[in-house]
Amino acid sequence: MHKNNKTSFFKSVWAIVWKDLAAELRSRELMTAMLMFAVLVILIFNFALDLNPNIQKEVTPGILWVTFVFAGTLGLNRSMAVEKDRGCLDGLLLAPVDRNAIYFGKMIGNLLFMLIIEAIVIPLYSILYNMNLFNPGLLLTILLGSIGYAAVGTLLSSMAVHTRTRDVLLPILLFPVVLPVLITAVQASGAYLAGQDFEYISNSIYILITYDVIFLAIAYMVFDFVVEE
C-alpha cells in the first residue's frame, strides 16, 4: 500500500509536468516570450554597459543571472496565472491527488522552462561574445541556482496570483528572498569562469545546495496552506 502511494505521487507529479509541457508545446506562448525577453535583456546590457572584451569577462556571470532571473519571473507569473484564469487551479485541487504533487509538478515544470531557456541562452551568449561558457562547474552552478529559484518562486507565485496586484507583487516578494541564492550563484559562476580551483568555490556550492534543500523543505511543508480554500 505504501509503495502504491509513492508511485501514485510520482505519477501525479509527472502528469502535471506533462500537462504543462504539452500545453506549452502546442501554444509555444511562454517559451517564445521568455526567450525574446532573455535576448532583449542581453541586448540592453550590451549597450547599457558598453560591453567591450575587457569588462565583458568580469560582468558575464552577472548578466547571465540577471537574464535568467528576469526571464524566470515571466515564466513563474505566467504558469500560475494560466491555472488561475481558466479555473484550472480549482480542477487541480479537486483532483484526488496529494497537494504537494501539485507543487512539485508546477515546480518541475517551471524549472524545465528555465533550463530550456538557459540551454538556448548559453550557446547564444558564447557565440555573440566569443566566449566558451561550456564549463561543467558553471553548468552545475546554473542548475543549482535554478532549482533554488524555481523552488521558492513556484511557492511565492502561487501566493502572488491570489493578490490584487499579482504580476507586480511577485518580483517584490521573490527577489529579496532569492537574492542570497543569486549572489552566491554569481560568485560561483564568476569563480568557475576565472578557472579557480574547487576549494575556493566549494563554499558557494554548499551554500547553494543548502538553500535548495531549505526552500524545497519549506515549500513542501507550507504549500497545503497556500492552496487551502
Added chain:
Amino acid sequence: MKEKPIGLTILNVISVILLGISLYMSLVFAPVEVNMGNVQRIFYTHVSVGWLGMIGFLLALVAGILYLVTGKKRWDIIGVAGVEVGLVFCFLNIISGSVWAKATWNTWWIWEPRLITATIMELIYIAYIMLRQSIDEPDRRARFGAIYAIVGFVSVPLTFLSIRIWNTIHPVVIASGDAGADTGMNMTDNMQKAFFFALFTFTVIGVTLLWHRIRLGFLSDKIEQLKMKMVE
C-alpha cells in the same frame, strides 16, 4: 472596551527610565575605545536594536507557525506586531551602523556581506507588509502572511552569521574561538556592563512596543468586527 492595562503603563515608565540610565552608561560611564574613539559608543545602541529587530522577526516566525497550526487569529495579530517592531529596529540598526561607518570607514555605505544581508532582511519584511496590503480576505491575508514570515525568516540567521561565513570588515562582537580574534572587540569590564545594560534596556523597550502593537491589533480587529455587525 478594555482599559489600558496597568502593567503596560508601568512598562512605559520603566522603559523611559532605563533608556536614560542606558544612555548615561554608554555615553559617559563606558571608557573611550582606544582605536575608534568616542564614535564606538554608538555600538551599544547599534547592537541592541539589531538584536531586537531579529527578535521581532523570530516572533513573527513562531507566530506564523502557530497560526498555520492552530488557525487562531491572535497569532496573526502577534505576527504582524513582530514584523512591524522588527522593521523599525532593523532600520535603526542600519542607520546607526551607517553613522558609525562614516566615522570609521569614512563612507556611509559599503557593499559588504553584513550590510547586504541586513538590507535584504529589511526588504523581505517590507515585502511582507506589501503582501498583506494587497489581499482583502482576512483569512487568506493571515495565512499568506504566516507563510511569507516563515519563508522570509531564512534571511535572519543568514544576516546574523554573515560576518562569520564570509570575510568582512564588519566587527564580530560575539566571537567564538579564533573566528573574531583579529576583528573582535575586546571589551573592558565597564564596556561590557554598558553593553549588557543597553541590551537589557532595549529588550524591555521592545517588549513594551510589542505589547502596544499587539493591543492595537486586537483593538482594530474588534473595530472591524463591530463594523461588520453594523453592515448586517
